[in-house]
Amino acid sequence: ISMYHKEKSIQVKNSASALYNNLGVLRIAPRHLTYFTVVHANVVNMVSASWDGLNYSHRQLQSKEPNVATSTSLIMQAAFCPLPSRDLLVVTSQKGIQMYESDGSIMVYWHALDTPETPTAQAVFARGISAVRESYICVGVSSGAILVFDVPIKGSNITLSEVLKEHKESITDIAPECSGQPGMECIADLVSADDGGNLCVWKSGEDFQLLNNIPGFDMSCSSVKLWKGTVVAGYGTGQIHLYEAVTGILHAEINAHARWIYSLDIAPFSGLLLSAAEDSLVRVWHLTMTPETNSVEVAHLHNECVTDTQICGAKFCDGDGYAFAVTGYDLSEIIRYTQS
Amino acid sequence: MSSRTLPLLFINLGGEMLYILDQRLRAQNIPADKAKKVMNDIITTMFNKKFLEELFKPQELYSKKALRTVFDRLAHASIMRLNQASMDKLYDLMTMAFKYQVLLCPRPKDILLISFNHMDAIKDFVKDTPSILSQVDETYQQLIEMYTTLCSGEFQLIRQTLLIFFQDMHIRVSIFLKDKVQNSNGRFVLPTSGPVPYGTQVPGLIRMFSCTGEEVTRLQFNNGGNYTAALREGSFEIFRDRVTKLGTNMYSVSRPVETHMSGTSKNSAQHTKVNTAPNPLAKEELNLLAKLMGGLEVPKSGNADNVDNIVFQDQQVNAELAKIMGEFTESGEQSPSSSSKGDDLLAMMDGL
Numbered sequence: 001i002s003m004y005h006k007e008k009s010i011q012v013k014n015s016a017s018a019l020y021n022n023l024g025v026l027r028i029a030p031r032h033l034t035y036f037t038v039v040h041a042n043v044v045n046m047v048s049a050s051w052d053g054l055n056y057s058h059r060q061l062q063s064k065e066p067n068v069a070t071s072t073s074l075i076m077q078a079a080f081c082p083l084p085s086r087d088l089l090v091v092t093s094q095k096g097i098q099m100y101e102s103d104g105s106i107m108v109y110w111h112a113l114d115t116p117e118t119p120t121a122q123a124v125f126a127r128g129i130s131a132v133r134e135s136y137i138c139v140g141v142s143s144g145a146i147l148v149f150d151v152p153i154k155g156s157n158i159t160l161s162e163v164l165k166e167h168k169e170s171i172t173d174i175a176p177e178c179s180g181q182p183g184m185e186c187i188a189d190l191v192s193a194d195d196g197g198n199l200c201v202w203k204s205g206e207d208f209q210l211l212n213n214i215p216g217f218d219m220s221c222s223s224v225k226l227w228k229g230t231v232v233a234g235y236g237t238g239q240i241h242l243y244e245a246v247t248g249i250l251h252a253e254i255n256a257h258a259r260w261i262y263s264l265d266i267a268p269f270s271g272l273l274l275s276a277a278e279d280s281l282v283r284v285w286h287l288t289m290t291p292e293t294n295s296v297e298v299a300h301l302h303n304e305c306v307t308d309t310q311i312c313g314a315k316f317c318d319g320d321g322y323a324f325a326v327t328g329y330d331l332s333e334i335i336r337y338t339q340s
Numbered sequence: 341m342s343s344r345t346l347p348l349l350f351i352n353l354g355g356e357m358l359y360i361l362d363q364r365l366r367a368q369n370i371p372a373d374k375a376k377k378v379m380n381d382i383i384t385t386m387f388n389k390k391f392l393e394e395l396f397k398p399q400e401l402y403s404k405k406a407l408r409t410v411f412d413r414l415a416h417a418s419i420m421r422l423n424q425a426s427m428d429k430l431y432d433l434m435t436m437a438f439k440y441q442v443l444l445c446p447r448p449k450d451i452l453l454i455s456f457n458h459m460d461a462i463k464d465f466v467k468d469t470p471s472i473l474s475q476v477d478e479t480y481q482q483l484i485e486m487y488t489t490l491c492s493g494e495f496q497l498i499r500q501t502l503l504i505f506f507q508d509m510h511i512r513v514s515i516f517l518k519d520k521v522q523n524s525n526g527r528f529v530l531p532t533s534g535p536v537p538y539g540t541q542v543p544g545l546i547r548m549f550s551c552t553g554e555e556v557t558r559l560q561f562n563n564g565g566n567y568t569a570a571l572r573e574g575s576f577e578i579f580r581d582r583v584t585k586l587g588t589n590m591y592s593v594s595r596p597v598e599t600h601m602s603g604t605s606k607n608s609a610q611h612t613k614v615n616t617a618p619n620p621l622a623k624e625e626l627n628l629l630a631k632l633m634g635g636l637e638v639p640k641s642g643n644a645d646n647v648d649n650i651v652f653q654d655q656q657v658n659a660e661l662a663k664i665m666g667e668f669t670e671s672g673e674q675s676p677s678s679s680s681k682g683d684d685l686l687a688m689m690d691g692l
Contacts, residue, residue, distance in 0.1 A: 018503040041504050074341050074504065094341065119343040119398045123497060170493060195493025219539070220493035236448075236492050238540045252548045255541040258532070258567050259446070260496065279543075280530050281564055298546050300561035308523065308530045310443070329503060330510075330527070 003284065003302040004324070005340050009333040010047055013058055014040035016312055016327040019076060020127070020222045021173060021263050023313025023327045023334070026080040026087060026102055034317055035102065036334050037078040037089065038327050044078040044091055046104045047334065059104050063093040074125075081131035085153040090137060092126035097139050097147070099158060108156040111149075113141065128174040132190050132204045136161070140171025146192055148208060164208055169195040172222050178268045179228045180319075187211065188245040191231050193221040199231055201245045214248040223264040227271070228289050230296055234261030234275060242287075242296050251296040257281060263314040267321030272301075274324055276314035280306050282326055282337075304337060341501040342494070343398035344486065348455055349407070349502060350395055351479075352441070352587065354386045355458025356434040357411065358465060361420075363591035374419075379465050380472060381418035386462075387475040396482055401505055432511045439506040440516065441586040443528055446537030448495035450584055451502075452487050453574040457587030459483070480578050488576050515590055532565035538573045 016022050016038045024037035032051040037044050044061040063075045073094040080102060081088045087102035099109040115124050126147075128140030137149045137158075144167035150159050174192045188211055189204040197216020203209040214231070223234040230251065231243040238257035243250055257277035265274040266287075273285040284302040289295075309328035317323040323338045358379065365375040385391075402410070411431060415422055422430065441454050459480055466472040490498075510526025521529050536542055543563040550556050574583035 015508055017507060018500045041507065076341075119400065121343060121398045123342050125341065169491070170497075172493065195491055218491070220491070220496060222493075222496075236496065238536070238543060249551055250549055250553070252546060254547075255543050255545045258536045258540060258543050258563070258565065260448070279565070280532055294551055295548070295556075297548060297557075299559070300546065303562070303564040305532060305564055308527050310530065330507060 001340055003339060004304065004337040006304075007323075007336040007338050008053065009335050010036065010049055010056060010325075012038050012045045012047060012332050012334060013060060014038075014043060014045055015330045015332045017041055018262075018310060018312050018329040021077060021079070021313060023263065023315050023325060024079045024089070025315045025317055025325060026082065026089075027318060028102075035080070036325065037080070038313065038334065039075045039078050042074055042093070044075060044089075044104070046089075048103070061089075061091060061098075061100065061104050063091065063095070063098070076125050076127040077129055079129040081129065081137050083131050083137075083151060084134055086151075088131075088137065088151065090129045090139065092129060092139060094123075094125045097126050099137070099149075109149075109158040111147070111160065123170075125170075128171040128192065130174040130176050130190060132176045136204055138164075138174050138190060138192070140167075140174055140192060140194075142170040144168050144171060144194060146171060146174065161206075162208060164192075164200075164202070164210075166200050166210055166213065167192065167194040167198060169198070172220060173224045175225045177226045177229070178266060180268050186229050188226065188229060191224050191226040191245060193224040193233060195220045197221045197233075197235060199224065199233060199243070201226075201231065211246050212248055214243055222261055225264050225266045225273075227266045227268060227287070230287070230289065232264055232266065232273060232287075234264045234277075236260045238277060238279070240264070240275060242298065244294070244296075252298050254285075254298060256283060259310075262310075262312045265315045265324070267316040267319055269319040270321050272316065272321035273298075274314050274316055274321070276311040276326060278310040280309050280311065282306065282311060282314050282324070284321070284324075306335060341400075341504070342497040343400060344490075344494075345401050345498050345501045345505075346399060347392075347395050347483070347486070348451060348498065349401065349438075349505065350410070351455055351483075352438045352458050353407075353411065353434050354414065355455075355462060355587065356437045357415065357430065358382065358462060359589045359591050360430060360433055361415075362465070362589075378418040378420050380469055382414060383462060383466050384472050384475070385414055385417035387472070387479055389475070392479060392482070396486065401501060404505070433513060435506065435509060436511050436513050436516070437590065438502075439509055440521065440528055442499060442502045442506065444521075444530070445499075445584070445586055446535075447492070447539065448499040449490075449492060450537070450574070450586070451495065451499060452483070452576060453582045453584050454587035455483060456480075456574075456576070457582050457584070460582070461589055477578075484576065484578075533567060535568050535571050538570045540570060542567045542569060 017040050019039055022039050026035040034049050036047045042063045046059040048057045063073050075091055075093045078091045081090050089100040089102050089104055091098045096110060096112040098107055100107050113124055113126060123142055125142045126139050130138045132138055135151050137151055139147045146164040147160060148162040150161040172193050172195060177186045177189050188201045190202040192200045197219045199214040200210060201212040203211055220236040221233045222236060225232040226245060229245050231245045233241045238259055238261060240254040240256045242252040256275055257279050259278035261275060261277045263276045271287040273287055276282045282304040286299045286301055288297040306326060306328055309331055311326055311328050313327035315325055317325055326335045365378060408431060412427060415427060442451060445451055445454060463476050512526050516522035523529060544560055546559040547555055548557040571583055575581055
């Protein structure tokens with residue numbers, strides 16, 4: 001019997017663009033709702049889906065600078081940033097970074113990137129979004145810089161607290177330690193990845209501290225995750241690597257996909273890993289940590305083939321990995337799967 | 341997104357356009373010297389030094405509308421005239437062909453190999469004309485200079501930029517349907533079999549290591565496909581084997597060309613509505629392009645009867661050129677049920 005089965009898809013107003021990590025999911029347990037975001041060119045499509053499957057509401061967010069009527073730009077990524085005090089939706093584009101209340105109703109902050117008068121050979125954009133610890137949101141930039149924003153408990157007084165300049169190539173993805181286990185004190189809070197496959201491991205704080213730099217092998221790392229001190233990185237070659245974050249020790253290497261990986265996700269309570277690529281496959285794996293032997297084991301559990309589709313986003317819908325959702329280039333739907 | 345996308349978009353679309361025009365000129369038995377003149381004139385315009393200089397500057401992609409205008413002008417750079425409907429169909433074929441190549445290319449860097457396949461074919465079209473040949477060679481150098489040093493991530497950004505440009509285009513192309521690379525819903529077939537890209541391993545292996553770096557376990561898993569090892573890498577130099585067939589001429593003599601029309605009316609229903617909202621930048625783009633394409637005579641009316649611009653005096657040739665203009669319907673040719681002028685004028689692209 002198959003581990004997962006397909007559920008009814010959610011229709012979206014536009015098709016998904018071919019961008020890394022192109023699916024945002026936020027579970028709102030008290031209201032029995034889940035928010036989804038899918039990027040299409042210069043628009044973010046938001047769907048709010050009730051858990052009983054009866055109510056869907058849609059909203060679109062445009063990428064544009066406030067007060068500049070004709071300016072539009074392409075969006076690179078939209079992601080939810082859950083913080084203890086509030087959840088924000090962050091949208092990054094060629095022009096800058098927008099932060100909204102999690103339902104997309106109000107824009108609370110805008111940060112403009114330094115865009116040159118005439119275009120340069122090196123593209124300018126923001127990409128890579130992560131909430132960290134109690135009050136930070138980190139966003140990557142095409143130059144390799146990472147902007148650290150300090151977010152107050154409420155209101156729009158968000159400030160740029162620091163700029164981390166360690167990466168030399170465009171940031172692709174950023175992820176927080178997501179184990180969420182009380183009493184498990186993880187040393188590393190954040191991992192960032194770039195187009196050269198280089199991984200930086202950080203400790204957050206008033207001044208972020210670089211704990212480790214794991215060199216790449218000249219191949220873009222398009223998606224990265226950090227769980228129980230282990231970095232899980234997906235590459236353009238279709239490989240997944242697992243590293244011990246603070247030491248850089250390689251735990252495992254998987255020849256996972258036949259094409260470029262576009263999305264990774266981890267279900268923190270169960271240790272399930274989700275990987276999705278241009279090869280039309282979504283794969284589910286299981287990670288087991290054995291602290292005594294400092295080893296990590298990986299087992300392959302399940303495959304789903306989304307026929308004739310280059311997948312661009314895949315995320316678990318809950319912390320146990322009971323359900324996951326998928327988006328694909330040119331598809332105007334969010335495909336959902338649930339454990340059988 | 342990537343400011344280095346436009347040259348690749350233009351060269352590959354131009355290459356596809358030349359393949360199609362070459363096939364039509366042969367299919368309609370246009371005399372070799374006249375056909376050659378048409379091809380040479382278009383290629384000369386395509387590789388116009390000033391235009392290419394502008395093209396290679398870092399910039400965002402042109403809008404769909406602006407790019408279409410460039411190709412309208414290019415298609416009319418010779419004595420050949422196409423009416424609106426034929427031009428529409430030509431453009432649909434060109435764009436779907438390149439969309440297919442971009443989507444199917446194994447690695448983002450292979451887009452450069454696809455571009456070189458087009459360039460190789462263009463070189464072959466003009467191999468007897470040294471002046472144009474040198475323009476093409478210079479462009480090769482520019483491509484090598486600009487693109488061979490880019491990293492994998494930058495190529496993927498270019499590819500992603502192209503995919504946004506081609507988003508939601510699902511026009512059915514008979515040659516693709518026949519070859520079963522496109523489904524009847526207009527979406528391309530993405531096989532989960534065949535050679536993996538150069539630099540990728542066949543999926544199926546998990547290796548786990550000890551802290552000292554020794555491999556402790558190997559596990560196999562079912563990859564759900566039927567993959568084989570990668571082929572050798574295609575070459576990025578001027579006179580070499582590209583390995584990939586993407587970007588080579590689908591319509592060449594050795595291949596039987598599909599002659600069955602695959603339902604134009606359905607195709608047009610699948611056309612995405614192009615955003616016609618006034619774009620303040622578009623006028624600027626169009627003005628610049630018009631200047632660079634150098635005051636070409638484009639007939640103001642869509643009336644294909646207008647042969648005044650054509651140089652040839654020869655009556656026989658005029659009749660054949662009128663055929664190209666799509667007015668001519670041969671007896672017995674499968675024509676759409678409607679006898680409206682619009683349908684007849686599609687005869688130009690009927691065979692494709």
